[in-house]
Amino acid sequence: MISAQTISIAGRRIGPDHPPYIVAEMSGNHNGDIDRAFRILDAAKAAGADAVKIQTYRADTITIDHSGPGFVVDGGLWDGRRLFELYEEAHTPWDWHGPIFEYGRKIGITVFSSPFDATAVDLLEGLDAPAYKIASPELIDLALIRCVARTGKPIMMSTGMATLEEIAEAVEAVRSAGATEIVVLHCTAAYPAPPEEANLATIAEIARRFDVIAGLSDHTLGTVVPGIAIALGADVIEKHFTLDRAEGGVDSAFSLEPAELAELVRNSRIARQTVGAPAFAPTASEATVLKNRRSLYVVAPIAQGEAFTPRNVRSIRPGLGMKPKHLESVLGRVAARDITFGEALDASMIDGEFQA
Structure with a gap:
């Protein structure tokens, strides 16, 4: 563990001396059904996750209704999809946010969100969101980051596609706006991400360079990579989560199912325990x-x-x-x-x- 920092989200302490903080990312896996969103919260709670993260945007707050160059996905999981239509399908309706936050409090699991513009921050502040997350593509939107940081709440930021300079600018934007509880999540923004591009050694370097809590927003398949990340210094793990990949959904192909999330939670705690401290003497069991x-x-x-x-x-x-x-x-x-x-x-x- 490199960073000595500890932060708190909804009373849960996060840092090197605490169990890894596991975030189940719902994203668009509600498939347009609020009851399914509630079931995702139930399943994440049952699996032992600490939080469920949603995303707060409308199609017209994240892009425009256009079909020109760049507005149609070229390659990958969403090849040929227009951005506007993709986001229209995947977004979490704003009138669902209140019930989702309320349901999370009822069953005892933290809910927070990724806002994509100032109006989303206003909505989430009205719901007393306990933390915020900046998605990888928004890491270079320093105005949005400062808007979120001015809430004073803990802020997570994913680094997919980012250069060292861009990460430094984002961290400085957070601090200049007055926020002090910062989590930087190393991320490979590919869906799914190839394990050979995980570069998990970056996690400890992030903690060392920026004196922040470091973690991993993971898009690889399965649960192996997060456990390795924890052994290398990650204090937070974020994974996309769905009830059943076979039921489809925009992110289902690279999302964990409930049994896999439970496995991730168990293995993450074991991985943290295995790190320990340098030891050159017989252990108690030896x-x-x-x-x-x-x-x-x-x-x-x-x-x-x-x-x-x-x-x-x-x-x-x-x-x-x-x-x-x-x-x-x-x-x-x-x-x-x-x-x-x-x-x-x-x-x-x-x-x-x-x-x-």
Whole structure:
């Protein structure tokens, strides 16, 4: 863990000394059905996620109704889709926000959102949103970032596609507007993202360079990459989440299902526990098996005054005798008393002074 910071979202402490904070991203996986949105919240809660994140925009606040160059997706999961129509399908209606936030509070899971313009921030402030998220494409919209930061709430920002300079500008925009609780999520903005492009070493570098909580917004398939990210310093993991990929939806292809999210939560906690601190001594659980190491034993009877030789002293298990490193110093010395077969060798059996 690189950053020593700790922040809090809705009373949940986030940082190196706390369990990883797991965010289930609903995005457009509600498929236009508010009851499905509620079921997603229920499933995320049951899986052990800390929060569900939604997105707050309308098609006309994120793009315009146009079909010219750049306004039609070229390649990838949404190839051929017009941006306006895609966002119209995927957006979470603004009149759903109040019920979704209320339902989250009712069942005990945090809900927050990614706003995409100032009107979205106003809506979310009216709902007492506990935190905000800046999506990767908006990381370069410093006016939007400052607008969010002026709320004083914790702010997460994804770095997909961003250069180091752009990340630095975004972090400075947050701080210049007065916000202090910052999470920067390393991200590969591909859907799905190839694991070989994850570059997870970036997480610790983000924490070191910017003195922020660092995490991962992950678009790879499955749950392997987030666990590795936590071992490399991530304190927050964000993953897209759906009830059933087979039911479709704009983001379903790279979203986790409930059993997978539960697996992610379990594995994330295990991954955090495995990191620990540098240790060069037996652990508590190893204390009971120390006796299974090798040590020096008398393997043939030795009379008092007789020399220790490779024939009568060997390094064997168990580990109740002198350490094997002393064997060369013992050989050629003589026995201080009669020693029977199977005795663990100790310094008192060696004639004269012997430093073990």
